Amino acid sequence: MATKDPKLSKKGSPFSTTTTTNPTPPKTKKTNYIRAGVAILAITVALTQNFFRSAATDLGLFLGDIQPFNTAGCEVVPGGLEACEDIHLHRESGLAFMACGNAEARKDWFPPMARLNASADDIAFQDKFVIYNVATEKYAEMELAGLPEGTDRVFHGIGVHERSPTELTIFLVNHRRGGSVIEVLEYTIGDKVVQYKETIRHELIRTPNDILATGPRSFYVSNDHKYKSGVNRELEEVLRRPLGNVIYYSPESTFVAYSNVVSANGITSNKDQSLIYLSACHGAGVHILRANPDHTLIEEEFLKLDFYNDNPSYEPETDSVFMTGHVKPLILTMGLKKKGIQLNGPSKIVKISKDVLNGGHRVETVLEDDGGLISTGTVSAVDRKRGVMLVGTAFSNRGVVRCPIPQGA
Numbered sequence: 409m410a411t412k413d414p415k416l417s418k419k420g421s422p423f424s425t426t427t428t429t430n431p432t433p434p435k436t437k438k439t440n441y442i443r444a445g446v447a448i449l450a451i452t453v454a455l456t457q458n459f460f461r462s463a464a465t466d467l468g469l470f471l472g473d474i475q476p477f478n479t480a481g482c483e484v485v486p487g488g489l490e491a492c493e494d495i496h497l498h499r500e501s502g503l504a505f506m507a508c509g510n511a512e513a514r515k516d517w518f519p520p521m522a523r524l525n526a527s528a529d530d531i532a533f534q535d536k537f538v539i540y541n542v543a544t545e546k547y548a549e550m551e552l553a554g555l556p557e558g559t560d561r562v563f564h565g566i567g568v569h570e571r572s573p574t575e576l577t578i579f580l581v582n583h584r585r586g587g588s589v590i591e592v593l594e595y596t597i598g599d600k601v602v603q604y605k606e607t608i609r610h611e612l613i614r615t616p617n618d619i620l621a622t623g624p625r626s627f628y629v630s631n632d633h634k635y636k637s638g639v640n641r642e643l644e645e646v647l648r649r650p651l652g653n654v655i656y657y658s659p660e661s662t663f664v665a666y667s668n669v670v671s672a673n674g675i676t677s678n679k680d681q682s683l684i685y686l687s688a689c690h691g692a693g694v695h696i697l698r699a700n701p702d703h704t705l706i707e708e709e710f711l712k713l714d715f716y717n718d719n720p721s722y723e724p725e726t727d728s729v730f731m732t733g734h735v736k737p738l739i740l741t742m743g744l745k746k747k748g749i750q751l752n753g754p755s756k757i758v759k760i761s762k763d764v765l766n767g768g769h770r771v772e773t774v775l776e777d778d779g780g781l782i783s784t785g786t787v788s789a790v791d792r793k794r795g796v797m798l799v800g801t802a803f804s805n806r807g808v809v810r811c812p813i814p815q816g817a
């Protein structure tokens with residue numbers, strides 16, 4: 409997220425100059441300085457038009473206020489789920505896997521947003537792994553059998569590999585205080601508990617965000633930032649430096665599969681994994697990638713969007729990607745710094761599908777909300793068979809919103 413920290417200019421701004429004792433420099437020298445300054449500024453602007461465009465978009469300067477659109481019939485899933493960031497839908501069974509936390513506690517501890525107060529209340533480290541049944545509308549908080557007692561649970565992206573139609577391996581990003589890791593879980597459809605298998609740590613997996621599973625022990629994982637904290641982190645944010653990347657992990661070899669991403673976030677793929685969709689939040693766009701046989705990734709297309717797109721979700725029936733994100737991301741960034749205030753983050757969902765006639769992709773807005781119902785929306789999963797779209801929200805205490813599939817979507 410964008411953290412325009414006003415403190416930045418005070419503490420160690422790289423642009424601050426120290427005035428020396430030289431009293432009044434001669435006039436001509438001064439004009440030269442001004443000329444040079446203007447020239448440098450002009451060159452910078454020319455070189456960074458894209459930067460300003462992205463910055464304006466991800467600060468929400470283009471869209472203005474939005475009204476609810478296509479939200480008729482949407483309802484909050486009752487039961488007090490909060491801060492359910494990622495939703496992974498298993499379409500055969502109609503079970504949705506989601507990780508939910510505490511919206512207020514995330515303001516103290518959530519490394520992806522540089523919230524790093526390790527003495528946050530215990531609730532900040534006790535996220536729930538939830539399975540929601542779309543057909544029955546019931547959900548259960550699952551026991552993670554075998555995960556050592558007292559292990560921090562700060563869940564984020566989810567990736568699922570189907571070993572068989574009913575046997576699943578689930579990869580779950582966990583931002584433990586001791587460092588972010590990937591928890592490997594196994595679940596058989598119908599079981600009462602989820603089995604914890606192992607924890608994967610790797611020096612290249614520094615700031616994990618989301619996972620695309622490719623096998624029982626292999627996956628792609630996005631690193632949203634390079635720096636975790638401090639001035640470097642703030643500069644990375646403010647200057648929208650392309651320091652995010654995607655790591656390919658397997659027990660045999662782990663390497664950077666794709667780099668130069670401006671805040672790499674949600675990652676997903678089409679059914680046969682020939683195309684991979686990677687959200688670049690601060691880049692206000694989505695990288696559409698193709699995997700080489702050696703698991704490195706190459707870009708096919710960079711699709712520019714007009715909002716702070718967050719997490720993509722693939723829907724096989726229409727071969728399209730539903731992208732959810734924030735229309736006023738600044739509200740979100742600022743709101744995270746204020747405790748005791750419910751965040752009202754206007755959200756938007758677009759559908760990205762192949763443009764068969766003209767080539768490339770088509771982007772249609774399918775749902776918008778002013779934040780009154782869907783606030784800080786981060787992901788939407790479409791269950792075509794059951795006519796339902798589930799929308800997850802990262803920093804709202806109205807955790808998951810259940811909608812009919814929007815008209816035309």
Ligand SMILES: *[C@@H]1O[C@H](CO)[C@@H](O)[C@H](O)[C@H]1NC(C)=O
Pocket residue numbers: 516525527528529
């Ligand atoms: C860290 O969190 C605890 C618990 O909410 C709070 O009392 C403390 O003030 C926080 N520290 C900072 C630096 O925000």
Ligand SMILES: *[C@@H]1O[C@H](CO)[C@@H](O)[C@H](O)[C@H]1NC(C)=O
Pocket residue numbers: 409493494520564565566617618619632673674718719786787802
């Ligand atoms: C989704 O959206 C949230 C909210 O902005 C973001 O912090 C997160 O990194 C994204 N990725 C996943 C996997 O939820």
